[in-house]
Amino acid sequence: MDTNALATGLSVASAFEGRHAAIMATFRKRLLTVTGELGLDQDQMDQIVAQAGQVLDDVTASLRTGQPEINEVRIGLASQAGPKPAPRAVIHPVDSLRAANELIEPVLDAVIETAAGLPDATCIFRTANQALQRSVLTRIRWSSESYLAFLLDRVRQAQMAERRRIARELHDRVGGPTSVVNRNLQLAKRYAEVDLNRLQEKVEVAYEASVQSMDALRGVATDLRLESEFNNLEQALRGFVSAMTDGSAVVDLAISGDESWVPAEALAELFLVVREALRNAFHHAGASTIVSHIDIAPHEVRAWVGDDGQGFDPASGRSVHGHGLTSMRERIELLGGKLVVQTAPGRGTHIEIFVPLSRKT
Numbered sequence: 001m002d003t004n005a006l007a008t009g010l011s012v013a014s015a016f017e018g019r020h021a022a023i024m025a026t027f028r029k030r031l032l033t034v035t036g037e038l039g040l041d042q043d044q045m046d047q048i049v050a051q052a053g054q055v056l057d058d059v060t061a062s063l064r065t066g067q068p069e070i071n072e073v074r075i076g077l078a079s080q081a082g083p084k085p086a087p088r089a090v091i092h093p094v095d096s097l098r099a100a101n102e103l104i105e106p107v108l109d110a111v112i113e114t115a116a117g118l119p120d121a122t123c124i125f126r127t128a129n130q131a132l133q134r135s136v137l138t139r140i141r142w143s144s145e146s147y148l149a150f151l152l153d154r155v156r157q158a159q160m161a162e163r164r165r166i167a168r169e170l171h172d173r174v175g176g177p178t179s180v181v182n183r184n185l186q187l188a189k190r191y192a193e194v195d196l197n198r199l200q201e202k203v204e205v206a207y208e209a210s211v212q213s214m215d216a217l218r219g220v221a222t223d224l225r226l227e228s229e230f231n232n233l234e235q236a237l238r239g240f241v242s243a244m245t246d247g248s249a250v251v252d253l254a255i256s257g258d259e260s261w262v263p264a265e266a267l268a269e270l271f272l273v274v275r276e277a278l279r280n281a282f283h284h285a286g287a288s289t290i291v292s293h294i295d296i297a298p299h300e301v302r303a304w305v306g307d308d309g310q311g312f313d314p315a316s317g318r319s320v321h322g323h324g325l326t327s328m329r330e331r332i333e334l335l336g337g338k339l340v341v342q343t344a345p346g347r348g349t350h351i352e353i354f355v356p357l358s359r360k361t
Contacts, residue, residue: 008118008120009063009064009065009066010064012063012064012114012115012118012124013060013061013063013064015114016059016060016063016110016111016114016128017060019110019113019114020053020056020060022110023056023106023107023110024049024052024053024056026106027049027052027102027103027106028049030102030106031045031048031049031099031102034098034099034102044091044095047091048091048096048099051139051143052099052103054135054139055103055107055132055135055136055139056107058070058131058132058134058135059107059111059128059131059132059135061131062127062128062130062131063111063124063127063128063131066123066127067127068127068130068131068134069131070131070134070135070138072134072138075135075138075139075142090146090147090150091143091147092147093140093143093144093147096139096140096143096144097140100136100140103136104132104136107128107132108125108128108129108132111124111125111128111129112125151334154330154334157327157330158327158330158331161327166220170220174213174216174217174220177209177210177212177213177216178209178213180205180206180209180212181206181209181210181213184202184203184205184206184209185202185203185206187202188202188203188206232259233255233259233262233267233270233271233294234255234259236271236275237253237255237271237274237275237278237292238253240275240278241253241278245282248288249281249282249287249288249289249290249307250288250289250290251289251290251291251292252289252290252291252292252293253292253293254292254293254294255293255294255296256293256294256295256296257294257295257296257297257301258296259296261296261297261298261357262296262301262357263357266301266335266355266357269331269332269334269335270294270301270303270335270353270355272328272331273303273328273331273332273339273353274292274294274303274305274353276327276328277292277305277328277351278290278292278305280349281305281307281309281349284309284310285307285309285310285311285348285349286309286310287307287308287309287348288308288309289307289308290305290306290307291304291305291306291307292304292305292306297357298357299356299357300354300355300356300357301337301353301354301355301357302352302353302354302355303352303353304350304351304352304353305350305351305353306348306349306350306351307348307349308348309348309349310345310346310348311343311344311345311346311347311348311349312343312344312345312349313343313344313345314341314343325341328351332353332354332355335355336355336356337353337354337355337356338353338354339351339352339353339354340352
């Protein structure tokens with residue numbers, strides 16, 4: 001670059017840098033107008049604004065040298081090596097694109113104003129435009145990689161949670177009776193030659209426990225079969241309720257709306273969440289009535305699972321009824337929805353689920 005071109009680049013870059021604050025103010029204002037539409041929270045807003053500032057730095061550096069100065073490797077390394085955002089701050093790629101769209105216009109307007117009247121204004125604008133596009137697209141690409149990694153991690157967590165649940169079910173429902181069988185057979189062996197009456201007693205206890213163990217094992221197997229064969233929300237939930245009902249509680253299950261309005265993956269997640277809420281009500285609530293209603297509309301799904309059981313104190317950090325509650329909430333939040341729990345000791349438990357269908361699913 002010759003001396004005149006260098007001087008021009010420095011001058012233009014300095015003038016453009018002086019407009020950074022105005023550009024960011026305009027960007028924030030434009031971003032706020034679409035925040036509700038994008039569904040962004042403050043953490044996500046802060047992350048997007050920080051990225052916008054880095055884009056401005058890239059454009060400024062490019063104006064200084066007269067050619068796009070976008071170090072894609074450095075951006076990628078910074079994205080991978082930097083602190084991982086909290087789950088709530090992870091940004092959907094579509095939101096990144098729409099936010100970028102709100103940045104492009106004020107940046108290009110500022111470049112046009114900066115280069116106005118200069119003989120090489122066209123070259124300046126072309127350099128800025130190329131730098132802007134490359135900087136934005138590179139960051140969106142790496143943001144998309146981060147979002148994909150976030151989703152894969154959530155899938156892994158869900159799988160591990162499901163494995164832990166199965167292990168817990170086997171331990172709690174099958175392990176107990178099985179240990180009774182083992183203990184009483186040991187005692188029966190001890191009494192075999194010294195006390196035939198006690199021998200018979202222990203064998204009978206072992207037999208009854210073995211029946212309970214087989215029933216529990218069939219129950220766990222039924223749960224797994226319902227999971228693997230899931231293809232219809234209402235059918236799967238009614239099958240689950242039928243398998244779980246022992247007559248101690250009245251169950252009111254109602255589903256309205258067209259399931260075809262809900263994407264298949266979202267429908268499967270809803271089944272897992274509602275099933276877990278029902279499972280807790282059956283196993284832990286001690287309820288006489290369990291109610292589950294699911295209303296499906298073209299734009300949203302709302303579901304309720306409530307019982308008149310013992311409830312729990314959500315502030316205590318301990319809830320038998322709440323097994324899997326964290327996993328349930330995470331599943332719904334991955335769909336862009338919300339799960340709310342209302343409960344208190346002796347007041348039953350009410351779980352409300354809301355999932356929008358317009359974009360997140």
